[in-house]
Amino acid sequence: MLTIQSGKIKPVLFLLLLLPLGMLAYRFYSDGFGANPIETINRYTGDWALRILLLTLAFSPFIRITRWHNIIQYRRMVGLFAFFYVCVHLTSYIVLDQFFDFSEIIDDVFKRPFITAGFSAFILLIPLAVTSTNKMVERLQYRWIQLHRLIYLIAMLAVLHFWWMVKVDTREPMIYAAILAVLLGFRLIYYIKSKI
Amino acid sequence: MLLKTSKPTDLKESDITDQAVYKDRRKFLQKSASITALSLAPSLMLPTMASADIGFDKIIKSDFSTKDELTPQDAITSYNNFYELGLDKGDPKRNAQQLKVKPWNVLVSGECEETGEYALEDFISPGKLEERIYRLRCVEAWSMVVPWVGVELGPILKRFKPTSKAKYVEFKTILDPENLPGQKREVLEWPYREGLRIDEAMHPLTILAVGLYGKELPNQNGAPLRLVVPWKYGFKSIKSIVSITFLEEQPATSWNIAGPREYGFYSNVNPSVDHPRWSQKRERRIGEFLKRETLPFNGYADEVASLYSGMDLKEHF
Numbered sequence: 001m002l003t004i005q006s007g008k009i010k011p012v013l014f015l016l017l018l019l020p021l022g023m024l025a026y027r028f029y030s031d032g033f034g035a036n037p038i039e040t041i042n043r044y045t046g047d048w049a050l051r052i053l054l055l056t057l058a059f060s061p062f063i064r065i066t067r068w069h070n071i072i073q074y075r076r077m078v079g080l081f082a083f084f085y086v087c088v089h090l091t092s093y094i095v096l097d098q099f100f101d102f103s104e105i106i107d108d109v110f111k112r113p114f115i116t117a118g119f120s121a122f123i124l125l126i127p128l129a130v131t132s133t134n135k136m137v138e139r140l141q142y143r144w145i146q147l148h149r150l151i152y153l154i155a156m157l158a159v160l161h162f163w164w165m166v167k168v169d170t171r172e173p174m175i176y177a178a179i180l181a182v183l184l185g186f187r188l189i190y191y192i193k194s195k196i
Numbered sequence: 197m198l199l200k201t202s203k204p205t206d207l208k209e210s211d212i213t214d215q216a217v218y219k220d221r222r223k224f225l226q227k228s229a230s231i232t233a234l235s236l237a238p239s240l241m242l243p244t245m246a247s248a249d250i251g252f253d254k255i256i257k258s259d260f261s262t263k264d265e266l267t268p269q270d271a272i273t274s275y276n277n278f279y280e281l282g283l284d285k286g287d288p289k290r291n292a293q294q295l296k297v298k299p300w301n302v303l304v305s306g307e308c309e310e311t312g313e314y315a316l317e318d319f320i321s322p323g324k325l326e327e328r329i330y331r332l333r334c335v336e337a338w339s340m341v342v343p344w345v346g347v348e349l350g351p352i353l354k355r356f357k358p359t360s361k362a363k364y365v366e367f368k369t370i371l372d373p374e375n376l377p378g379q380k381r382e383v384l385e386w387p388y389r390e391g392l393r394i395d396e397a398m399h400p401l402t403i404l405a406v407g408l409y410g411k412e413l414p415n416q417n418g419a420p421l422r423l424v425v426p427w428k429y430g431f432k433s434i435k436s437i438v439s440i441t442f443l444e445e446q447p448a449t450s451w452n453i454a455g456p457r458e459y460g461f462y463s464n465v466n467p468s469v470d471h472p473r474w475s476q477k478r479e480r481r482i483g484e485f486l487k488r489e490t491l492p493f494n495g496y497a498d499e500v501a502s503l504y505s506g507m508d509l510k511e512h513f
Contacts, residue, residue: 034286035275035482036338099486104475112473164473167336168383168454169283 013074017081020048021088038096045092049085050158054179056082057155061186076132079151083129086122114164121157124150155180250317251325252407255345260401261329262495267340269409271482276416277334278435279384280369280376287378288416294375295415295436302421306366306442309357316420320347320406327410328403328424333465333494335429337487339479344424345407350398353440358394362442365397366390367423367434384450390434391447391461392425393503401426401499404437427493427500429463460513464504465494469513 024044027033033040059075062068098105108115128148130136137144159180163173274289281288281295300316325345333339353365371387373379379386396402405424406413413419418435425432431451441447451459458472467477467490478487493500504512 035271036285036480038480038485039338096485101487104477107475111470114473 009071010074010077013077017052017078020044020085038092042089042092042097045085045089046162049082049089050162050176052078052082052085053151053155053158054176054183057151057180057183061183064186064190080129080132083125086125090122114161117157117164118161121154121161124154124157128154152184155184250320250406252345252411254325255407255410256324256326258326258328260499261327261343262331262341264329264331264341266329266343267482272340272342272408273414273416275482277336277430278378278416278418280378280386280388280436281416282378283383289414291377292415294377295370295419296372296375297415297420297436300420300438302437303439304356304441305439307359307362307444308442309359310355319352319421320404325407326403328405330401330424330426331494332424332426332430332433333479333490335431335459335463335471335476337471337474337476337479337490338482339490339494340482343409344403344405345410345413346403346405346424348400349402349404349423350400352404353397353442356440356442358442361444363394364443364446365392365394366439366441366443366447367392367437368439368441369434370436370438385453387438388434388450389447390423390432390449391443392432393446394442395503396425396500399500399503401496427464427496429459429465431459432463462504462509462512464500464509464513465490466492466509466513468492469510 278288369388
């Protein structure tokens with residue numbers, strides 16, 4: 001029987017979560033990013049930020065189905081990686097796309113709904129990242145749980161951010177929306193069941 | 197007599213870039229951007245039958261050409277919005293062979309005396325091919341500098357003797373959902389259609405392009421015949437045209453149907469009218485890091501602003 005030594009999971013997961021960034025670096029050195037590198041980098045980092053964000057929401061349904069409770073200990077790392085990729089994505093927008101043109105950036109944040117949604121998601125993620133330490137969990141107790149429910153809103157904003165950006169082909173954001181709907185729907189069903 | 201038939205997937209000699217040239221492409225392109233190299237380029241080319249027919253061997257230079265640095269050919273041919281060949285910018289190049297360009301006919305109809313269906317060679321024949329180096333500004337806020345080869349649209353349109361009722365010209369792209377992967381889904385109303393007011397169509401800056409970088413137009417760039425209207429956003433410059441219709445009323449256009457708030461009929465490049473979802477003040481020239489200011493009418497205001505005198509361009513965006 002295959003046994004998994006939990007001590008080895010963490011570093012492996014850490015490296016796996018770094019892989020998207022590694023792939024980005026690899027592409028930079030191999031074939032470049034095509035005719036519009038800044039757009040490519042921006043889309044790529046955005047894609048991975050969203051994927052890893054949704055991955056954090058997959059933990060609790062997964063545990064309920066598999067009863068593999070141990071893996072909950074890795075959720076914090078995945079969540080922090082989601083925040084990390086959001087930061088990389090935002091940096092690529094501020095530095096590469098707008099090159100610190102803050103009047104344009106402020107315009108974008110307030111006038112373009114898809115950027116308003118994305119930026120709000122980033123702002124709301126900050127308190128979650130800040131309160132991710134053991135100490136904070138202990139100090140906040142039940143309020144920590146309440147605070148971290150923000151992730152549902154954040155994930156919805158992130159999907160909207162993508163959906164409102166595309167011109168006509170909404171297939172890809174629809175896939176993410178569907179995954180999010182399943183992940184949140186599972187919670188809803190579980191919540192309703194627990195009330196009955 | 198030996199007849200060699202070529203499969204559509206066969207590469208032509210002209211399709212293959214020499215490895216050394218490819219490796220050294222930036223330097224090569226810089227060199228070819230210089231006027232001397234460009235004037236030599238056509239004579240170095242091996243003309244195919246069709247290109248010889250419509251005169252790729254004697255391309256005339258034009259005063260309308262910009263002096264801006266050319267965008268590299270591999271960028272122009274690998275970063276395309278041509279939804280008929282796929283929605284990703286890289287798809288049109290990948291799926292280019294799905295567009296069948298030979299034989300090619302253009303149907304001329306509507307408010308004109310000489311309606312009919314014309315073979316491409318007859319359609320282009322009276323025009324002398326010119327090189328027009330134009331700025332291309334996409335509505336998505338990126339831009340390129342493209343050395344088109346083509347003919348002015350105005351003299352071609354006049355051959356069909358438009359009547360006094362001809363106030364607009366409508367263009368349609370080929371409809372071929374069996375071959376064109378993008379037309380299997382209704383992301384836009386197919387066939388793609390665009391339109392110009394007759395005075396815009398007759399303006400000397402407006403051309404029909406048949407070539408790029410001194411050679412026949414690659415399929416992903418709208419072969420074999422596409423419109424180029426350099427003072428309007430790129431989507432107005434409709435690709436792979438099979439139909440031209442003179443109309444009394446303003447025609448419906450594809451992007452305007454898809455998003456009337458976002459894409460107007462005129463769609464003149466205008467830094468002071470934002471797209472609802474992004475700013476149009478600046479643009480990223482492909483190959484450059486910092487964005488540059490977008491110019492009214494894409495820098496062609498001296499030539500075309502008078503077409504719109506008295507019009508509120510914020511309303512008629």
